[in-house]
Amino acid sequence: MSTDTPQALTAKQVQVVSGITVRLAGDSGDGMQLLGTQLTNTSALAGNDVATFPDFPAEIRAPRGTRAGVSGFQVQFAAHEVHTPGDTLDALVAMNPAALVTNITDLRHGGLLIVNEDSFEDKDLKLAALTTNPLEEPWVEKYRLAKIPMTKLTRTAVESLGLSVKEADRCRNFFAMGLVYWLYGRDMDATLRFIQAKFSKIPEIQEANERALRAGWAFGETTELFGTTYQVESATLPAGTYRNIMGNQALAWGLMTAAHLSGKELFYGSYPITPASDILHELCKYKNFGVCTVQAEDEIAAICATIGAAYGGAMGVTTSSGPGIALKAEAMGLAVMIELPLLVIDVQRGGPSTGLPTKTEQADLLQLLYGRNGEAPVPVLAARSPGDCFDTAVEAWRIATQFMVPVVILSDGYIANGSEPWAIPDVGALEPIKITHPTAGTSGEKFLPYSRDENLARPWAIPGTPELMHRVGGLEKQNGTGNVSYDADNHEKMVHIRAQKVANISKVIAPQEVFGPAEGELLVLSWGGTYGACHTAVQQAQNAGRNVTHCHLRHLNPFPANLGQILGKFESVLIPELNLGQLRMLIRAKYLVDATGYNRVQGKPFSVTELVDKINEMTTEKSAEKALQSRAG
Amino acid sequence: MSTDTPQALTAKQVQVVSGITVRLAGDSGDGMQLLGTQLTNTSALAGNDVATFPDFPAEIRAPRGTRAGVSGFQVQFAAHEVHTPGDTLDALVAMNPAALVTNITDLRHGGLLIVNEDSFEDKDLKLAALTTNPLEEPWVEKYRLAKIPMTKLTRTAVESLGLSVKEADRCRNFFAMGLVYWLYGRDMDATLRFIQAKFSKIPEIQEANERALRAGWAFGETTELFGTTYQVESATLPAGTYRNIMGNQALAWGLMTAAHLSGKELFYGSYPITPASDILHELCKYKNFGVCTVQAEDEIAAICATIGAAYGGAMGVTTSSGPGIALKAEAMGLAVMIELPLLVIDVQRGGPSTGLPTKTEQADLLQLLYGRNGEAPVPVLAARSPGDCFDTAVEAWRIATQFMVPVVILSDGYIANGSEPWAIPDVGALEPIKITHPTAGTSGEKFLPYSRDENLARPWAIPGTPELMHRVGGLEKQNGTGNVSYDADNHEKMVHIRAQKVANISKVIAPQEVFGPAEGELLVLSWGGTYGACHTAVQQAQNAGRNVTHCHLRHLNPFPANLGQILGKFESVLIPELNLGQLRMLIRAKYLVDATGYNRVQGKPFSVTELVDKINEMTTEKSAEKALQSRAG
Amino acid sequence: MSTGLPVLTATDFASDQDIRWCPGCGDYSILAQMKKMLPDLGLPLEKIVFISGIGCSSRFPYYMNTYGVHSIHGRAPAVATGLRVARPDLKVFVITGDGDSLSIGGNHFIHLLRRNVNLTLVLFNNRIYGLTKGQYSPTSLEGAVTKSTPMGAVDHPLNPISVALGAEASFIARSVDSNIKHLAATLYRAAQHKGTSVVEVYQNCNVFNDGAFSYAQDKATRDETTMELEHGKPMIFGKNRDKGIRLNGLRPEVVSLTDGKVSQDDLLFHDEKADSTLVHLLAKMRHPQFPEPIGVFRDIDIPIFEDQVRGQIDSAIAKRGKGDLNKLFNSGDTWKVG
Amino acid sequence: MSTGLPVLTATDFASDQDIRWCPGCGDYSILAQMKKMLPDLGLPLEKIVFISGIGCSSRFPYYMNTYGVHSIHGRAPAVATGLRVARPDLKVFVITGDGDSLSIGGNHFIHLLRRNVNLTLVLFNNRIYGLTKGQYSPTSLEGAVTKSTPMGAVDHPLNPISVALGAEASFIARSVDSNIKHLAATLYRAAQHKGTSVVEVYQNCNVFNDGAFSYAQDKATRDETTMELEHGKPMIFGKNRDKGIRLNGLRPEVVSLTDGKVSQDDLLFHDEKADSTLVHLLAKMRHPQFPEPIGVFRDIDIPIFEDQVRGQIDSAIAKRGKGDLNKLFNSGDTWKVG
Numbered sequence A, B: 001m002s003t004d005t006p007q008a009l010t011a012k013q014v015q016v017v018s019g020i021t022v023r024l025a026g027d028s029g030d031g032m033q034l035l036g037t038q039l040t041n042t043s044a045l046a047g048n049d050v051a052t053f054p055d056f057p058a059e060i061r062a063p064r065g066t067r068a069g070v071s072g073f074q075v076q077f078a079a080h081e082v083h084t085p086g087d088t089l090d091a092l093v094a095m096n097p098a099a100l101v102t103n104i105t106d107l108r109h110g111g112l113l114i115v116n117e118d119s120f121e122d123k124d125l126k127l128a129a130l131t132t133n134p135l136e137e138p139w140v141e142k143y144r145l146a147k148i149p150m151t152k153l154t155r156t157a158v159e160s161l162g163l164s165v166k167e168a169d170r171c172r173n174f175f176a177m178g179l180v181y182w183l184y185g186r187d188m189d190a191t192l193r194f195i196q197a198k199f200s201k202i203p204e205i206q207e208a209n210e211r212a213l214r215a216g217w218a219f220g221e222t223t224e225l226f227g228t229t230y231q232v233e234s235a236t237l238p239a240g241t242y243r244n245i246m247g248n249q250a251l252a253w254g255l256m257t258a259a260h261l262s263g264k265e266l267f268y269g270s271y272p273i274t275p276a277s278d279i280l281h282e283l284c285k286y287k288n289f290g291v292c293t294v295q296a297e298d299e300i301a302a303i304c305a306t307i308g309a310a311y312g313g314a315m316g317v318t319t320s321s322g323p324g325i326a327l328k329a330e331a332m333g334l335a336v337m338i339e340l341p342l343l344v345i346d347v348q349r350g351g352p353s354t355g356l357p358t359k360t361e362q363a364d365l366l367q368l369l370y371g372r373n374g375e376a377p378v379p380v381l382a383a384r385s386p387g388d389c390f391d392t393a394v395e396a397w398r399i400a401t402q403f404m405v406p407v408v409i410l411s412d413g414y415i416a417n418g419s420e421p422w423a424i425p426d427v428g429a430l431e432p433i434k435i436t437h438p439t440a441g442t443s444g445e446k447f448l449p450y451s452r453d454e455n456l457a458r459p460w461a462i463p464g465t466p467e468l469m470h471r472v473g474g475l476e477k478q479n480g481t482g483n484v485s486y487d488a489d490n491h492e493k494m495v496h497i498r499a500q501k502v503a504n505i506s507k508v509i510a511p512q513e514v515f516g517p518a519e520g521e522l523l524v525l526s527w528g529g530t531y532g533a534c535h536t537a538v539q540q541a542q543n544a545g546r547n548v549t550h551c552h553l554r555h556l557n558p559f560p561a562n563l564g565q566i567l568g569k570f571e572s573v574l575i576p577e578l579n580l581g582q583l584r585m586l587i588r589a590k591y592l593v594d595a596t597g598y599n600r601v602q603g604k605p606f607s608v609t610e611l612v613d614k615i616n617e618m619t620t621e622k623s624a625e626k627a628l629q630s631r632a633g
Numbered sequence C, D: 001m002s003t004g005l006p007v008l009t010a011t012d013f014a015s016d017q018d019i020r021w022c023p024g025c026g027d028y029s030i031l032a033q034m035k036k037m038l039p040d041l042g043l044p045l046e047k048i049v050f051i052s053g054i055g056c057s058s059r060f061p062y063y064m065n066t067y068g069v070h071s072i073h074g075r076a077p078a079v080a081t082g083l084r085v086a087r088p089d090l091k092v093f094v095i096t097g098d099g100d101s102l103s104i105g106g107n108h109f110i111h112l113l114r115r116n117v118n119l120t121l122v123l124f125n126n127r128i129y130g131l132t133k134g135q136y137s138p139t140s141l142e143g144a145v146t147k148s149t150p151m152g153a154v155d156h157p158l159n160p161i162s163v164a165l166g167a168e169a170s171f172i173a174r175s176v177d178s179n180i181k182h183l184a185a186t187l188y189r190a191a192q193h194k195g196t197s198v199v200e201v202y203q204n205c206n207v208f209n210d211g212a213f214s215y216a217q218d219k220a221t222r223d224e225t226t227m228e229l230e231h232g233k234p235m236i237f238g239k240n241r242d243k244g245i246r247l248n249g250l251r252p253e254v255v256s257l258t259d260g261k262v263s264q265d266d267l268l269f270h271d272e273k274a275d276s277t278l279v280h281l282l283a284k285m286r287h288p289q290f291p292e293p294i295g296v297f298r299d300i301d302i303p304i305f306e307d308q309v310r311g312q313i314d315s316a317i318a319k320r321g322k323g324d325l326n327k328l329f330n331s332g333d334t335w336k337v338g
């Protein structure tokens, strides 16, 4: 939004804005996540581009009204492409004092502050560890405050239904929702449909929520409180059919699609852990797609079961987060040794140790690359956004089967729980994944389970195949026969084969692309879930005339073949990461490039602003026209 | 030895040589390891410097007479300092055909080949998968072959004792021993003492072994077979009392000494695994030193028990090898988070996965540095030789307690089972390790378990201390209070504190020293068990006038503060490693030095020759006088 | 038992951290009874250590004003074993959940028991994974519909008492979160035991598995659905103590005490010291066929791991004298140079 | 059972790898009996998979001319579970040692059993860690002097049968390496069972724990020290079948059949389908107080994990039809652009 100074709330007017960032904050019990999802879907349906950032406490139900119990959901919806949930808020809805004080600093000056004034009584203040009422603090002046007795209004709205007070108050969130919908000219239909579906079994609750929603809308319309409503035109996304999708959901769907494309059954072995569990929850719904999910006794059993299934010829997938991935290390080494295709997915969270389970971070990269005994190389891919999880899953399985190697996918808590519009692919149009299992008699002579094809991949012979009986295991294998071998030269040969096999992947992956000039002052090199912030920051800097280019990696191992050339074309390289510089170390070691790191480890995504500042610091004003030239040329 | 052409075996003569390399090879059942140890001790007692290399099959008792069942023990004893067991053999004792064919290629041309001809019958050849008798092959001509009917001679020697044939034949190895002792003018006393001690309970066996030993000696003296005996003068080691020591033994003793110096009880939690198990076997002998050993149900339990003991105030130590270390990853992360002193020791073996359990390798370095979720830095030290394991253990505990951090020690199968003379320290003269546990009331205000001293170490308050009750755990901690905290800034602060704490260690460790000129053409940078080969190779190259310097690291994390300067002073850097270039990656990343790697992954130590060749390849002839100059200056 | 120490009260055991369990969670009552019981042990705060794994239940140590370790998932028994061996002077409690102790931690659980480490383990059994928001656990019943088993769980549940018995546990008990008197008494008995004492507590997760144990919790039904075990007493239950358990071959059977056919002497008598066969039989009595026994199933004395570990150290010192490093280093073959 | 297949012999099951066990190791005889028994299953070589962990015993798969996985230490049950769920058409054997299955692998062992995955697990119990050269194992007896326990082991040993029972195993048996007829017959029974069948085999490690089971191996003593269980038959043992087991309350006791006081009908009769209480009681009969039961302790039919997992898939398809990804992706709220 343009204006930055509080404006009087007088006669209604519609203001067209390019984008809006709203955060809904309340008690974890208040259903803020649900509201956020509704606002997201509705905005997406309205044709906006959207990006979201749910942020909830580690506790299941932290004590009501306390700061620890605050749950928030941030949405940016816009008439242009958005890749982040937004840095600062245009509007904050705070359902109680704790929600207010823990979120207010993100509201821009002049931003709209909507509170439920009924929940600002002394007991509420006490729960939020406040001695004074923030609504009476001088600093609220900086915002456009709308105090609304949501509890009372909701109770009246549902009065005639004879609900208990507790039940009635549970409808408050939909009152707030209705108000927000009115404020931003959102269509209530989708949410009404949702309410009908969700509460079909309890008609009076369904009715109550509908009334609350409408009451909120009506309140906006009738009250004098709001001078302006806002309108966000629909964004011009590429043509296609869209839906809103969350990262873990896209990952699950991508895995199902990869199985389908390769004509394989999906065997999924996992052990619950935040923020990866939702992949299990999603996949176990789709038994009629032939998806086989096993909740194992621990992460070690989960990956071992997956290895067993892979030996049997299934598409084996296991997922976890940092601490659980650590437990899989030994078995990953086995998978490397027996050269079976397998996917190991790490949805990263704040570490080390149990760390910050519900916060995001990128600090598991080196663990996945090196966290095994001996030389045990595996390919590593990282998804960059919720929707990208789908494509990454499909490509990972393509690589795993083509090279007979376990493949790692890195996601993180931010994209796992975040959502964005997703152009629905036509599954029939996707390229199939060809897999051939050798059969008896194809060759006269003895079967060699560790013979090699042009990719150095060994044949995937599966039990049940006559004449191809063979044994695999963790002891070093003789190349060709696969027999146990302690031979010095064979061991060295096998170590090189396993390394070369992974290195060869760079021949089949697409050359790395960049956004911006192919050479120049500054290259911003990023990977994984920071794509949105880095891309937006580079775009803004470019528009401000800075000579900066963005290069975002999906492939962390091996690197794309042309990465070295790209790096060589820039005066300096900036590597922003949500860790202490893990990709940076790899880049420096491999290319001897003195890359600069921009590192934050705060359990939350980058803000676009901080990255723009860093880019400005590393580029020169005058470079403006340079930038333009190279864009022209 | 000087000569390289076969010489007739005629009239006896004593030839003084500067060093001898012998390998004893036979069935794993034949007690070759025992013979090797005896020859080693005896030579050490004779004042030689010695280095050994035992090499045995992974199987407990591989099938008799087969190649897989061959067990070998190599010793180099010399009148000068030796750091390796030697590249090529001056003499090979082969007790059967399998031992002959699997070892012969290491015997230098003109070398002495002693075989037990009684064990070269058809059935023996068949077991060794031979169709012809190697003793009749033309290539034996290249060696000085001594065919001796050891079986018959031994049987006659023990005849009158009325042993079973099986028992009698078991004495064969001592016959061979006696012959070797005679050949190299070794004193039989130590071995006679050993026999008396070992078989005191079975007098006739004791008698039989003694007779066999003496018979072997007598045979050498009387037979015409050997024209020459060899004499190796005693080496001039620094003054002191010496004993022969193996790596795992030195590690165990170092741990006991560190406990003693810090006034702590040694709690050792472990789970057996080759080649680390002998540390457990050694430590469990010393209960009267207050050593507490617990064989846990697995490696995870082992380290967790160690963490529990450390929380209780004990000196906690856990050991394993690659696969077991992988299992400890998650718990190591916990130790990092709760900031307790702890030692985690990895005796590396061939990997990945189960790999080559009895072979040596250096491929776990990156696992120990990065194999944990999140940013979880730990100091890493590596021992360079059997005796050095002692000092490394003591220094590691010093660091762990000074900085309140789990510390990693890397050893490997080669130094763990190898042995060398060790100058016995006077424990009373070693610097004590000061540890203070806070007590109640030292300060009036509330106890802060995560407060920091000048090293950023937190106080080690132990249960039982009044008023200092506190809880630790794997969730992120608030600096100072140690309370659970999901605060963004605190998390970032703690991540940096944990990293800085480890970085600070470079302030207390000794500056890195180099062997050779402080600047010049080539720096050979090595770490861990390759010290001997690298040092010897550099020494030989220097003597041949090459401008080369050796820098051997004990500290892999953090690096010594002056390492950067050292690297900067050389035209090129060579990093030899028994892996695919792990230290090399770290050096390139940190110092942006284009270091070259020399990498072998064959499950065995470097040969000096291959390293000398590489050094020659990387240095220039003419550099000779340059080298001398800078040595002069 | 009386000591010279200042007498403590439940509140002395409360830490300054606010409790983060869901309102209505059964964990609150277990915490309350633990705090109520602890003063009776007559131990100072600093001599007590609570060690837990990961899970809602495992947050427990943060709420106790004692020493504590909130370790990693499933490993608390191992951490506790190390602590006890190093510090036999401390009173150690292990707090764990059904997933923590029987899923990822099952192996450490049985090895703790076979070693008979002297500590008290409280297993919060809510038959669900609480902290990760509602997946089935090894104690979830067959057919349980959870986030990870939309069509019902298919594996056969583990019975914590049977697993403990299979690992030769020396003390086994069961109680119910809402039965607070019984819970406090049972925790006290467990804390008094020398060796590993296991207490399974039926705990309600009102958010993800509400009412899993309502039959044993509701005052209305619990007298009929549970049976308090009393050492040396016949096995009687029912609101009017009108039913009993009789042995028929190797099978227990419910008999009425009102129809005059059966007298109390015909009933099975409880014996905490009996062969494990009795414990096995009691463990197999499940609702609704049988009243579920609560209280102490077994309480026998067998050697304690850490006592023996330290005993070996003491006798080694007694036999060989306190070790001297210089002596050790200079033993065997040595030689002088210079 | 007869199939159209070419009839196989023991030698067909031998791989081309030479065997690397110590001469005299009990593993040889188990391998021999396995090969002897397999043809009777009437399965082609390619339908059989041997999965093992790490240990001397776990080298087993390399010696079989079938499919096989020599996995990692303790994890074979998990690998096998995944394979069976993915490929229910295969006959799977798990080969494991006492350390592999009860030390590091204890948790996977009990979870395999509670799931009742359809496979046969053979536990080579030599009461020692063989491959790592002689440390004590969870089945080593108290006081066992080994490389890691010079003053004797102090923890109480686990009884594999009791642990299996604690995890509700549906088939439990025991045999002895040297008792080859009995061993072959027992392996065959196990292989026929539907569900997880556990066979504990007393195996001699003649290098590190020689004679651990000599009482049960020696022809001279074994009739007195072991008792062959026969379904539906009274429990009788002794060279002259002159002794039996009688129940006294919940306690078994050895009685003589010669002094005319006791008749066979007074004896305890074996029932493989009986309540677990009988199995428990048999498991507790240890040498020298009792003859140790060998043969099949228990053989009951309960639902099989992978059958149910796949059953849910089938019924989901039956109910909702085979899933269509395009339909799924386009379900719910979608919108068109352009």
Ligand SMILES: Cc1ncc(C[n+]2csc(CCOP(=O)(O)OP(=O)(O)O)c2C)c(N)n1
Residues within 6 Å of the ligand: A271, A272, A273, A274, A299, A323, A324, A327, A354, B330, C054, C055, C056, C057, C058, C073, C096, C097, C098, C099, C100, C101, C124, C126, C128, C129, C130, C131, C132, C137
């Ligand atoms: C290594 C590891 N795996 C998985 C998790 C995720 N996790 C935390 S608690 C838990 C299970 C909790 O269930 P339970 O032990 O029954 O405790 P409850 O929450 O029910 O009290 C899981 C799977 C973790 N923290 N660490």
Ligand SMILES: Cc1ncc(C[n+]2csc(CCOP(=O)(O)OP(=O)(O)O)c2C)c(N)n1
Residues within 6 Å of the ligand: B271, B272, B273, B274, B299, B323, B324, B327, B354, D054, D055, D056, D057, D058, D073, D096, D097, D098, D099, D100, D101, D124, D126, D128, D129, D130, D131, D132, D137
């Ligand atoms: C993760 C891991 N830890 C430890 C080892 C070392 N190890 C191999 S086998 C074994 C135990 C063998 O004992 P058991 O299972 O009884 O088999 P046995 O050799 O007696 O047949 C151990 C500790 C290993 N290979 N991997």
Ligand code: SF4
Residues within 6 Å of the ligand: A060, A061, C020, C021, C022, C024, C025, C026, C027, C056, C057, C126, C130, C131, C204, C205, C206, C207, C208
């Ligand atoms: S989720 Fe369940 S167990 Fe966890 S705190 Fe809430 S009610 Fe208690």
Ligand code: SF4
Residues within 6 Å of the ligand: B060, B061, D020, D021, D022, D024, D025, D026, D027, D056, D057, D126, D130, D131, D204, D205, D206, D207, D208
């Ligand atoms: S060590 Fe023991 S178990 Fe292993 S092969 Fe030798 S005899 Fe058999």
Ligand SMILES: [Mg+2]
Residues within 6 Å of the ligand: C097, C098, C099, C124, C125, C126, C127, C128, C129, C130, C137
């Ligand atoms: Mg639970």
Ligand SMILES: [Mg+2]
Residues within 6 Å of the ligand: D097, D098, D099, D124, D125, D126, D127, D128, D129, D130, D137
């Ligand atoms: Mg064993």
